[in-house]
Amino acid sequence: MHYVILDIEFNGRKFASDLPMEVIEIGxxxxxxxxxxTGTFTALIKPVYFAKLNKFIREKTGITQEEIDRAGRFPDVIASFIRWLGPPDSFLLVTWGGEDLKRIVLDTRMHRLDDSFWLAVRYYDLLKGFLRVHDLKSDVSVERALEMLGLPAGEHAHRALGDAVMTAGIFRTLHDRLDLDQFRQYKDTYSNAKERRMVKSAIRTMKLRGAEPDWDTIAEHFLKDKIDLANEKKRDELKAYFEAEINK
Structure with missing residues (x-):
């Protein structure tokens, strides 16, 4: 068994759009x-949408427009990455949070490629492992985790391979304290972490007020006009999250 520590960069934006964000670098x-x-993989990807990088992304990552213009398209790059990875049962993918794998799955589907490889991959969320080891409730960045562990920051933060190298350092340091049996496989989600925190916060507020939390009250008084509860899949997922929190 070997481990693959993954990081990506994507072309985020600061304005609302129905067009998808896309992976622009894999490390x-x-x-x-x-x-x-025993090896590294790094590749830039030319996106279909927002192919012209905005100033924020250029300054954050240091990726130039010229580099993106010369980059390969997602289908070719992801095929090379899958060949480099090998069979999905031969490695454990390690990520900082669940967003990186999600972005790869979404881009795979956007390009109408077979996603079965990524659904079979086992991944371990090192961020959650770090929080459990340190008994923390709030997420921390890779840079903050390095600081807490007394590890040096790399020279290429916010580039995919540089961040993967730093994350690998965290993984090595914590390896003996991690329960790697708590791996996951990708599952579609319809709510995000912020929305789930809103549910958790609402439960806490109701208890502090001496009231017994119930879903209908939380949906009406805490989530209405803040979350699109008309989305049936999102509503059902958040309700299930509410019930799981109550049962803890």
Whole structure:
């Protein structure tokens, strides 16, 4: 069994749009069972939408427009990445949060490619593992985690391979304290972390007021006009999250 530490960059935007964000860079580090680095993968991807990078992305990542213009398209890059990875049962993917794998799945589907490889991949959310080890409730960045562990920050933060290398350092440091059996496989979600935190906060507020939390009250008084509860899949998912929190 070996480990692949993954990081991506995507062309986020600061304005509302129905057009999707896309992966523009993939970086990965392969570690053997002794946690020694045995390989790396790095590639830029030319997006279909927002192919002209905005100033925020250029300044954050250091990726130039010229580099993106020369980059390969997603289908070719992702095929090369899958060949580099090998069979999905031969490695454990390690990510900082669940967004990176989600973005790859969404882009795979956008390009009408087969997503079965990514649905079969097992991944471990190192951010959640870090929070459990340190008994923290709020998310932290890779840079903050490095600081807390006394590890040096890399020279190429906010580039996919540089961030993957830094994340690999965190993984090595915490490896013996992590329960790697708590891996996951990708599952479609319709709510985001912020919306789930709103549900959790509403439960806490009702309890502080001496009231017994119930879904209808939370939906009407805490979530209405803040979350699109007309979206049936999102509503059902948040209701299930509410019930799971109550049962804890």
């Amino acid at each position: 990965a580090v392969r570690l053997d069972d002794k946690l020694q680095q």
